[in-house]
Amino acid sequence: MEKNQSLELNKLEVVYQGSIIAVQGATLSVPAKSIVALLGVNGAGKTTTLRAISGFLGIDNARVTDGTIVFCGETLNNKMPHEVVECGIVLVPEREKIFATLTVTENLQGCLKGAASNWSKQVETIFHFFPILYERRNQVAGYLSGGERQMLAISNALLCSPTLLLVDELSLGLAPMTVEHLMERIQALNKELGLSILMVEQTAAALNIAEYGYVMENGHVVFGGTAEQLLKHQNVQEFYLGISEKGTKSYREVKQYRRTRRWMG
Numbered sequence: 665m666e667k668n669q670s671l672e673l674n675k676l677e678v679v680y681q682g683s684i685i686a687v688q689g690a691t692l693s694v695p696a697k698s699i700v701a702l703l704g705v706n707g708a709g710k711t712t713t714l715r716a717i718s719g720f721l722g723i724d725n726a727r728v729t730d731g732t733i734v735f736c737g738e739t740l741n742n743k744m745p746h747e748v749v750e751c752g753i754v755l756v757p758e759r760e761k762i763f764a765t766l767t768v769t770e771n772l773q774g775c776l777k778g779a780a781s782n783w784s785k786q787v788e789t790i791f792h793f794f795p796i797l798y799e800r801r802n803q804v805a806g807y808l809s810g811g812e813r814q815m816l817a818i819s820n821a822l823l824c825s826p827t828l829l830l831v832d833e834l835s836l837g838l839a840p841m842t843v844e845h846l847m848e849r850i851q852a853l854n855k856e857l858g859l860s861i862l863m864v865e866q867t868a869a870a871l872n873i874a875e876y877g878y879v880m881e882n883g884h885v886v887f888g889g890t891a892e893q894l895l896k897h898q899n900v901q902e903f904y905l906g907i908s909e910k911g912t913k914s915y916r917e918v919k920q921y922r923r924t925r926r927w928m929g
């Protein structure tokens with residue numbers, strides 16, 4: 665029987681330094697070959713959730729203290745990062761995701777997992793998805809534009825042969841057109857390679873390509889549904905699209921709404 669390739673978080677709890685509860689009772693699912701968005705404002709627990717899945721809690725003295733993380737039928741609680749990569753889950757982190765002093769090609773060579781004989785086929789796939797990286801292949805990565813850096817970070821992750829990609833705030837600090845292009849590329853990776861993708865975002869941009877979405881607040885998953893349901897949800901419109909009840913956009917009102925924390929009510 666084929667293994668269930670979905671990722672299932674069930675009542676996940678993550679604690680920093682033995683006392684700071686950053687994620688509490690988080691339950692969510694990433695079905696095989698799907699794109700799922702995880703939205704939330706600063707400090708909601710999104711990065712912690714991705715770190716818990718990918719095994720990167722130890723460096724911050726954090727642990728999964730309750731609940732389960734299951735992928736392909738295997739429990740991943742408190743596994744080491746390399747063990748999680750072996751299971752097919754690869755993280756594109758929020759920061760420090762490229763080797764800034766190396767060229768684009770050197771970055772890719774450094775991230776290749778497995779036999780060097782795979783190199784040309786793998787790199788051909790990457791340049792197919794990100795042709796601009798071919799043009800920039802001899803350029804030092806630190807001089808790439810923000811969007812190109814993100815493409816290189818995704819490419820570095822792809823060289824670990826994931827079946828599930830965890831992407832932390834791809835759109836951070838990028839112009840709307842660049843975000844749109846990156847989202848379209850993520851969708852192409854999902855469609856053409858059958859990759860499952862869990863995208864953490866602070867804006868609703870990911871909902872345009874995701875099938876499902878969840879909203880996190882204060883360490884809790886407070887809402888989940890199809891992308892369509894989320895986009896229609898009044899709180900998503902107010903918090904993440906900046907559209908008020910009157911249909912106008914006002915960040916002052918959005919901030920006001922944030923303070924009321926209506927999700928919890």
Ligand SMILES: Nc1ncnc2c1ncn2[C@@H]1O[C@H](COP(=O)(O)OP(=O)(O)OP(=O)(O)O)[C@@H](O)[C@H]1O
Nearest residue numbers: 680684686704705706707708709710711712713724
């Ligand atoms: N290394 C750490 N030690 C202690 N507490 C931490 C640590 N990292 C994060 N936290 C706390 O855990 C909570 C969740 O943080 P996390 O970084 O997961 O949020 P986030 O949703 O990714 O926020 P952002 O959108 O700002 O990236 C916050 O209250 C934060 O202060």
Ligand SMILES: [Mg+2]
Nearest residue numbers: 710711712758
């Ligand atoms: Mg974060």
